[in-house]
Structures are given as C-alpha cells and as structure tokens.
Amino acid sequence: MIPVPVVVCVLGGWCFVYLTDVLLKSSVSYRHGYEAWLGARGLSLSPFHLRWQTSIFNRIFSRCARINPHALYLWFTSGLVFGIVSMCGSVVLLVRTLQQTLHQMTSDQEPQGANQQTLQVVVPGVNLPVSQLAYFFSALLLSGVIHELGHAVAAIREQVRVNGFGVFVFVVYPGAFVDLFTTHLNLISPVQQLRIFCAGVWHNFVLCVAALCFLFLLPVLLFPVYSTGSGALVTEVVQGSSADGPRGLYVGDMVTALEDCDVRNVDDWHSCLTASIHSPQPGYCVSSLTLQPSWAQGRAFRRLDGSIECCSNNSLTDLCFSFSKLQAREFACLPVRKMLSGSSVCRSNADCHSNPDDQSPSLCVTPSLENQTRLIRLTHPPNSHMLFVGYPPHLQYAVSLTNFAPRFGFLNLDLPVVTETFCKYVVSLSGALAVVNSVPCFALDGQWMLSALLEATLITMVRDRQRRELIGFFLLLGGSALLAANVALGLWMVTAR
Numbered sequence: 001m002i003p004v005p006v007v008v009c010v011l012g013g014w015c016f017v018y019l020t021d022v023l024l025k026s027s028v029s030y031r032h033g034y035e036a037w038l039g040a041r042g043l044s045l046s047p048f049h050l051r052w053q054t055s056i057f058n059r060i061f062s063r064c065a066r067i068n069p070h071a072l073y074l075w076f077t078s079g080l081v082f083g084i085v086s087m088c089g090s091v092v093l094l095v096r097t098l099q100q101t102l103h104q105m106t107s108d109q110e111p112q113g114a115n116q117q118t119l120q121v122v123v124p125g126v127n128l129p130v131s132q133l134a135y136f137f138s139a140l141l142l143s144g145v146i147h148e149l150g151h152a153v154a155a156i157r158e159q160v161r162v163n164g165f166g167v168f169v170f171v172v173y174p175g176a177f178v179d180l181f182t183t184h185l186n187l188i189s190p191v192q193q194l195r196i197f198c199a200g201v202w203h204n205f206v207l208c209v210a211a212l213c214f215l216f217l218l219p220v221l222l223f224p225v226y227s228t229g230s231g232a233l234v235t236e237v238v239q240g241s242s243a244d245g246p247r248g249l250y251v252g253d254m255v256t257a258l259e260d261c262d263v264r265n266v267d268d269w270h271s272c273l274t275a276s277i278h279s280p281q282p283g284y285c286v287s288s289l290t291l292q293p294s295w296a297q298g299r300a301f302r303r304l305d306g307s308i309e310c311c312s313n314n315s316l317t318d319l320c321f322s323f324s325k326l327q328a329r330e331f332a333c334l335p336v337r338k339m340l341s342g343s344s345v346c347r348s349n350a351d352c353h354s355n356p357d358d359q360s361p362s363l364c365v366t367p368s369l370e371n372q373t374r375l376i377r378l379t380h381p382p383n384s385h386m387l388f389v390g391y392p393p394h395l396q397y398a399v400s401l402t403n404f405a406p407r408f409g410f411l412n413l414d415l416p417v418v419t420e421t422f423c424k425y426v427v428s429l430s431g432a433l434a435v436v437n438s439v440p441c442f443a444l445d446g447q448w449m450l451s452a453l454l455e456a457t458l459i460t461m462v463r464d465r466q467r468r469e470l471i472g473f474f475l476l477l478g479g480s481a482l483l484a485a486n487v488a489l490g491l492w493m494v495t496a497r
Contacts (some may be wrong), residue, residue, distance in 0.1 A: 006130070010172060014048050021045045042166065053166030053179065061149075061165075065156035076154050076195040082205060083198025083449055086438040090446070093119065093435060094482050101489045119432065121490030124172075132421070137174055139425035141167070143204060143433050144176040150203030151196060152178045158192045160184040190456035197448040204434035211426040218420060219403070226404040226416055231256040232269045233405045234380075235413050241398035242390055249378070249386055249399055252413070257379040260345040265403045273392045276374050283323075283366035284343040285352035291323060291332050291363060300331060308368045319375070319389070321365040324349060331368060336387060339365075340377060440479035447476055 024034040038044065042053040065072065097119045122128050128136060145167070152162050161181035168175050185193065214221075219228045231254040243249045255263050259282055261272035300310040300320075310320040311333040319336045322329060346352050352362035367375040369389070376395065378386040388395050404416035437445040454472050462468050 014171070017045070017050075018047055042164070048171045049168065051166060051168040053164045053177075055162075055164045057152075057165045058162055061152045061156050061162055064153045069157075072153075072157055076157065076199055076202070079150070079154070079198045079202030080191070080194045082202050083194065083438065084453060086201055086205070086434060087440060087446055087449055087453075090435045090438040091440070091479065091482065094439065094486050098482065098486050098489070101486070101493060104493060105489070119435065119486070119490075121487060121494055123491070123494050127494050132425075135421050135425045136429070137172070139422060139429045141174040141176070142426060143207060143430040144174065146203050146207045146430070147200040147433060147437070148176040148178045150199035151180070154196045154199035155180050155185075158188055158196055160188065160196065190452045190459075193452040194449065194456065197445055197452055200445050201434040201437050204430045204437070208427050208431040208434065211423045211430065215420065215423040215427065218416070218423070222404060222416055225407055225411055227407055228403045228405070229264050230254065230405060231380075232263050232266050232401040232403065233413065234399055235402050235417055236400035238398050242388060242394050243386070243398040247384070247386060249380060253380040253383065254405065255378055255380050255401065259377055266401050269401055270396065273396050276376060276392045277372075280347075281367055281369060281374055282345045282347060283364040284340055285346050285362045286323075286334075286339055286343055286365050287360050288325070288363050289360045290334070290339070291325070291330075291365065303370060305371050307370055310368065320368040322368045323363050323365040325363065332365070334365070336375075337385075340385070340387070436483070439483050440475050441483045442476055442480050446479060450475060450479075 024030050027034075044051045044053075120127070122136070124130065124133055124136070148165065152165060155162055155178070161184050163179040163181055165178050166176065168177065180196075185196070219226075234249050234251055234253045234255065237243050237249050237251060249255070255269065257263055258269070258272040258276065261268070261275060263269050263272060300308055302308055308320060308322065308331055310331045311318045317335050317337065318333050320331055321334050321339075322331050324330075344352075346364040349362075349364045352364050367389075369375065372391050373389065374392055376388045376392065378388065380386060400417075402413070402417045402420070406413065438449070440446040440450040451469075451472050454468050458468050458471070462471070
C-alpha cells in the first residue's frame, strides 16, 4: 500500500496550494497582480488540478507539418485507418476483458498464463509498487506528450490553427493537451477531422512499437559495455529476506543454475523457479555409508500433511532426508551443506552411478519437506552454493536480477535495468492510451473519431443530421458504459481481493 506519510504530504500540499490561491484571489491588494502573473505564465489552478499552457511550441509544430507534405499525408492517412480499426478493436478488447473479469469474480482461482487480462486497472501502491512510481509517471507523461504532438502536427497540416500546447497535473497524474481553434476544425471535411482525431492514438501506437523494438535491440546496443547470456546478475537483495545473509546472495553475484536447471538470463530464472513449484522435489546422490538411520537428533514425527520430520526443531544445519534401501523407505537426519557438497541431482537410485573404487553404492536421498516447501541449491560461482529451504516464490521476491553484466568495473549495474524498465512502462502505457482513447466514449478521442466517421459514412444514407447525432449518442453511451464497467469492476478486483 501507499505509505500514509506520502498520502498526507500529497493531500496537504494540494490543500496548501489551493488555500493560498483562494487567499490571493480574494485579496484586494494582491488579486490583480497575482492573476496577471498567472495569466502571463499560462497557469491555471483548481482543486487538485494544475495546468500550464503556452504557444512557444507552435513554431516547432509548424515546421514539423511542412517537412514533407506527401509523406505526412500518407502518415496521417495511415493513422486514420489505424484509428478506425483500433476503435473497433478496443470495443472487442473491452468486452473480452469484462468477460474475464466477471469470470474471475465468480472463480477462486488466480489468472495464469493465457487467462491473464490484457488490460488491467493500475492503482499505485496496490498493484503498482511505490518504487516504480517514477517509471510510471515518466512513461505516462511521455506517452501523453507524443499523443498530443500527433494532434498538433496533424491539425496544422489540415490548416487548423493550434492555440497552444500544455501539460497538467491532476492529483499526482501528469498529462498533456493541445488547444485547437474550434472554428477552423468545424470548417474542414470529416475525413480531415478524422486524420486529426486519429493522430493521437496513431502516435501512441508508433511509440509503443518503437519502445518495443528498442527493448529487443537493447542487448545489441549495450553489447560493447554489457554482456548477456552468461547468467542472471543480482542487482538487489531484500534485507532480511531468505536470500540475505552470510551464505546468501550479494549484489553483483551471477546466478548460473538452480539445481540442474541452467540460468542464462532472467527469464530462465523465473522459468526454473516456476518449474520447481510444479515439479517434485529432486534428490541427491549420497554414499550409503553416510546414511545410517539415526534418530539421535530427535524423535521422528509425522506432520499434518503426511511428511516425516526426523530432526530436532532446534537444528539450523540439519535436514531430514528419505531414501529407499532394500525395498524399504528410511529416514536420516543429515547436515545439509556437507551432504550436498559435490553431489549430483537424481530422481531415483538408478540415477546415481557409484564409483567402481568405492565399495559402498550411492543412493538417492530426498528432503522430507512439507508439500509446497522446496530445497533449492543456487549456483553463483565462484562462491559456494546458496541453499534455500522454503516456498520458491519467496525467493523470487527476495532478489532483483538483470540480464546485463558490465564488462568494466566502473559501469553502473542499474543503467540497463532503468532503461529496460522504462521501456516496458512506455510499451504498456502508450499501448493502453492508444486502446482507451480509441473507445467511442464521451470526453475521449473516440467521441470525436466516431462523430467524424459517422459524418463521413452515413451522410448519404441518413441525411438528417439530428438522426446521425442520435445514432452517435447511443453508440457513445454504449461505449462509455462498457469502459465504466471495466474500470469499476477492475478497481473492485484490485482493491477488494
């Protein structure tokens, strides 16, 4: 959850700013000077909303609109086609998301794999970690600026005046906007209007694709200074977690294997941990001379799940192991680290090949653990193995890793992580803005896209303008209800479960 001091600071800061604004505007001495100062800087203030508008970028927009008229025509016409397709696709996607949400509400199972939703409501501090807020807001602002840049350039190309460009902050969420001259906008044809209205979602889609390509090319771009494919590099270890401690992991360690599962990158790390959850606990090949059953460490007892415990509860270095010997199942309490040193992974006694010079055969011993508990041996050379006993997802949350290992000691470990994380947020948020703004919904781009589309296509079939507007109103009403249902149920799913 969001820390209470952060909430207090945000609410307190907005209250202070708004009360100061009210006092200055109600003051006889300072009112005119204060309002003139706000107007000269393009600032406007309302409860939890700060807005800044300027015309200094209009010249840049004009230059961009005159770069190559024919290429820009093809560019924004492609955006028109994409906007129409995305408007239909967004409705289908929202219907599918709503069905998935309703299914999850009536099911106790967590969504996995292909059943995960494509669109999810994001609530900072709930399903968005507070540590990721800087990435979230930066990517959101960039996506909004690129979105409005598309509108501005398309409008100037269609001979519509741009009054100004601005940015705003609503509570803590940043955004951008362009102010178009409405009279010019109403004079152009519906097709020209469509090019302008669709330019925002089109630019969001292009930004999403560009960030995705950059993300895939990142290993190539960083190849001269960062290497990949040799393992997963530890960049952070949560203090007090299962991976912390003298025999645990440290920042800069390279994890290369989890038991017999090779780790070449972060995806392999997650795959190996997932496999350890769904696969039976592997065993280890140990000489039979060390496997004399002994209950000296404590009396054996059966746990609630049926597993056997044969070590003392006070033991921090020993673990109960089970093995098959002469068709019987036996148990022995053994020192874990000493026993696993140099041993190979096995599933049965047949996997253990005895040394011909050794008179005692090797047997496959398996930790006697509770159902979801696993013993996992992590390889991170040149250090000795890290041994983890617990639920594998706890290990996943205990460390942060990256695919990029610096080739030189002075390089920052976090640079590739920051770049990669920011690109992922840009892909997600820019793609989400393209989808949401395409929905035929009141107050979104989809409202104007739908109105212009109906004017361009229904004018010959429905000559009465009021009827066309009525058709558009009901379509917008349906799209708004669909989006509102997704947001409301999405918020309930995030906050109530």
